[in-house]
Amino acid sequence: MSKLPNITTSIFTVMSKMAAEYNAINLSQGFPNFPVDQKLTDIVAQLTKEDVHQYTPMAGFPPLLNKIAKLVKHSYQRTIQPETEILVTAGATQGIFSSIQALVGSGDEVIILDPSYDSYEPNVLLSGGIPIRIPLNDDYTPNWDLIEKGCNDNTKIIVITNPHNPTGKILSLNDIERLESILVKFPNIILLSDEVYEYITFEQKHISIHTRSALRNRAIITASFGKSFHVTGWKIGYVVAPEYLMYEIKKVHQFLVFSVNSISQAAISEYLDSVSVEEISPFYQEKEIISKNYSPTVVSN
Missing domain, CATH: 3.40.640.10 (Type I PLP-dependent aspartate aminotransferase-like (Major domain))
Structure with missing residues (x-):
């Protein structure tokens, strides 16, 4: 007997799987898409x-x-x-x-x-x-x-x-x-x-x-x-x-x-x-500015 009969697979799991399959931007889970600070990886x-x-x-x-x-x-x-x-x-x-x-x-x-x-x-x-x-x-x-x-x-x-x-x-x-x-x-x-x-x-x-x-x-x-x-x-x-x-x-x-x-x-x-x-918010804001100024190259057939 299920303890969670009305709970199915998390929507995060479903959407993350689909994002990977279709090479789409993943907005389902709260994780960023930029590298970890090298200072931290060096420590590890x-x-x-x-x-x-x-x-x-x-x-x-x-x-x-x-x-x-x-x-x-x-x-x-x-x-x-x-x-x-x-x-x-x-x-x-x-x-x-x-x-x-x-x-x-x-x-x-x-x-x-x-x-x-x-x-x-x-x-x-x-x-x-x-x-x-x-x-x-x-x-x-x-x-x-x-x-x-x-x-x-x-x-x-x-x-x-x-x-x-x-x-x-x-x-x-x-x-x-x-x-x-x-x-x-x-x-x-x-x-x-x-x-x-x-x-x-x-x-x-x-x-x-x-x-x-x-x-x-x-x-x-x-x-x-x-x-x-x-x-x-x-x-x-x-x-x-x-x-x-x-x-x-x-x-x-x-x-x-x-x-x-x-x-x-x-x-x-x-x-x-x-x-x-205190550096975290400015870091994200700088990333947002870069994203707004980014213009993708359009290739016509």
Whole structure:
């Protein structure tokens, strides 16, 4: 008997296969089409000769945990404890899965804002929870009135994606304040904030939940080095959560993957010493300008 009877092959899998077959531009998955920084590949080449090939501690490579804490402090002025509030995961998707599995039980409701990343609902279903799908407005802003009406004593988690996947929409300060007001009314609801595109913003920077003191002590925040450093195939991300939530998330993580690829962790840890996340957005904007100025050669028969 299927645990996911209504779930078929992911649309990402279908569209990526078709893009490869027809040599088309692949807009289905969030990965870039430019080379990895040579500084990072050089680090990997050197690390293959070093003693970094065994299991790391379950929560993550200790130097990387410290670097993540410094990164969050630098980016959002938030102090977090590496030993108790950070978990390195096999991509942000595994972090989301582990979080939902750890905290959602039979009959618990999880609010998902549509359109959304397609892994949220199956995660909820596998935990025995009930997905409550609430559509965004036509301009892809959240309908906070509907969201508030969807909350009740059975609501365990509200999932937000900021910057939004797949639209790229960024929550405004008013959006964040409405979310805060709803969670004040429902003090037992946990917030799961998917922020994997946090550094790929342009004119409007996203407002991270890291910066919201009213929310972060009841929030799980997921991030992705794969997205930020365009190494999506490495499947390396991390979760930040207060210790009381992280304690439960780690229980699932240890029996799901136990620990994440050791070379990837060591490489990202070293790379963070030589790269600035502030360079990511200008890098993408420069690529966009080059693309706009590109004129293909037309060959007539």
